[in-house]
Amino acid sequence: MKLNFRTLGSGDPLIIMHGVFGSSDNWQTLGKVFSESFKVYLVDLRNHGNSPHSDTFNYDVMVEDVAELMNDQGITKANFLGHSMGGKVAMHFATQHSHMVDRLVVVDIAPKHYPPHHQQIFKGFHSVDLANLKNRKEADEQMAEVISNFGVRQFILKNLDRRKDGSFGWKLNLEVIESAVENVGEGLEGEVSFAGKTIFIAGGKSDYINSSDKELIQKYFPSSQIVTVDGAGHWVHAEKPQQLSDLVLDFLLP
Structure with a gap:
């Protein structure tokens, strides 16, 4: 690759x-x-x-x-x-x-x-309503419901990407990383x-x-x-x- x-x-x-x-x-x-x-x-x-x-x-x-x-x-x-x-x-x-x-x-x-220990991070990713997201501030507010640490949220939100059509998505391949997280350990x-x-x-x-x-x-x-x-x-x-x-x-x- x-x-x-x-x-x-x-x-x-x-x-x-x-x-x-x-x-x-x-x-x-x-x-x-x-x-x-x-x-x-x-x-x-x-x-x-x-x-x-x-x-x-x-x-x-x-x-x-x-x-x-x-x-x-x-x-x-x-x-x-x-x-x-x-x-x-x-x-x-x-x-x-x-x-x-x-x-x-x-x-x-x-x-x-x-052993797998990133469950809370994945919850943070999934807490963001990408389909209806208006801006990054809103994403941070949604994620704060499950991750209280501001620094951790900012780290995760570096992956948030605004597409040409104005919609939001994740830069990383969240689905595959989550399914293969055992391999990371x-x-x-x-x-x-x-x-x-x-x-x-x-x-x-x-x-x-x-x-x-x-x-x-x-x-x-x-x-x-x-x-x-x-x-x-x-x-x-x-x-x-x-x-x-x-x-x-x-x-x-x-």
Whole structure:
């Protein structure tokens, strides 16, 4: 699949991948920071953002989408940064195509299985009456009935798209993502590993990475380190952008 992406800056390639329900827009601000040192590729993964939709949604196909992008762009080796689902894509990519990965940054996700836990987010999507929607403010008011957190609503509503005929729809492929959400939680399996330098960056207030995950992380990524950003939840890049950018640049730059 030909993924939608945008580039910023010049230098060695850094491919950035967002989490589920997200898009390349989520990393625009930090992408500009990183573009002072790298050629940054901000990617919309399949069924997200402005990338094509497909009924097939799992890590194997998402990995091959990224490999196709690299081949199309003439990139033989890149640094990778992935958050949440994007971090899982990056981990799978690194263990399957290790020769194409220089250094790996994984933000607030471990290589383990996560049970489905996005039910409230899906309720938020379904709470919006797209057929009769007049504006974004109305969408936010409808969603507030089921999701009280303003930041979470704004994150979800980044997917709201106004069509040429004035109607509203979702940019992402909500139906397929919801039906395949079990695949999003899949962990690494088997005797695979990536020996390259890797950093896992955990949110101090998040429960996605905990102390019991260290052994599993070391199994798959023997040259890895785990760093915690105090005061950050799961969306580390949105809550503590300066701390995250400092960690990433200290890790990636010689």
